[in-house]
Amino acid sequence: MKHLAIASKTAKAVGDDEATRRIRALGQRITVLRVAVLRTLLEAGQPLSHQEIQQRVENQEALPIDRVSLYRNLEWLVQMGLAHRITADDRVWRFSARRDQEAPRHPHFHCTRCGQVFCLVDASVAIPAVPSGYEVKELEVVLNGLCPQCGRHAADTTLPREEAQSSVTASRPS
Ligand SMILES: [Zn+2]
Ligand SMILES: [Zn+2]
Numbered sequence: 001m002k003h004l005a006i007a008s009k010t011a012k013a014v015g016d017d018e019a020t021r022r023i024r025a026l027g028q029r030i031t032v033l034r035v036a037v038l039r040t041l042l043e044a045g046q047p048l049s050h051q052e053i054q055q056r057v058e059n060q061e062a063l064p065i066d067r068v069s070l071y072r073n074l075e076w077l078v079q080m081g082l083a084h085r086i087t088a089d090d091r092v093w094r095f096s097a098r099r100d101q102e103a104p105r106h107p108h109f110h111c112t113r114c115g116q117v118f119c120l121v122d123a124s125v126a127i128p129a130v131p132s133g134y135e136v137k138e139l140e141v142v143l144n145g146l147c148p149q150c151g152r153h154a155a156d157t158t159l160p161r162e163e164a165q166s167s168v169t170a171s172r173p174s
Contacts, residue, residue, distance in 0.1 A: 036061040047094035047117040111147035
């Protein structure tokens, strides 16, 4: 069941990493940008916005990439099923590489404090029954709330804020 054998000595070499293998497995043409963008998503392990992907491709892959090329390559990865797109309520598109064990339709969690989006890969979402004549092409479930880290942070800051409020009330002129 384990796929650790995949990690060979040459895994880091150009043309023989996970991203290259995934594209090659589909019989698709290998291009430097396709590999760089997919590798960036695989290494991130969580959904990234266009801007974050562009920064990482330029910094970590040392590849200049313009906005249009990035859009085109991301669209291609989504079409090929190598990545999926998430639209959270901040209207920012984010992209994530498809993982082996993830549910084909999983919900996403958007933290309204830090803005991060997480794939809830173990949870699957059922398509609601729709009236006849309607055909569901896509289903997106985004849950908004606080991630574990921000939830803890929020609990820490609740008390001082309440104290500040009550002191204002106390100094109100009578
Ligand atoms: Zn958060
Ligand atoms: Zn996801």
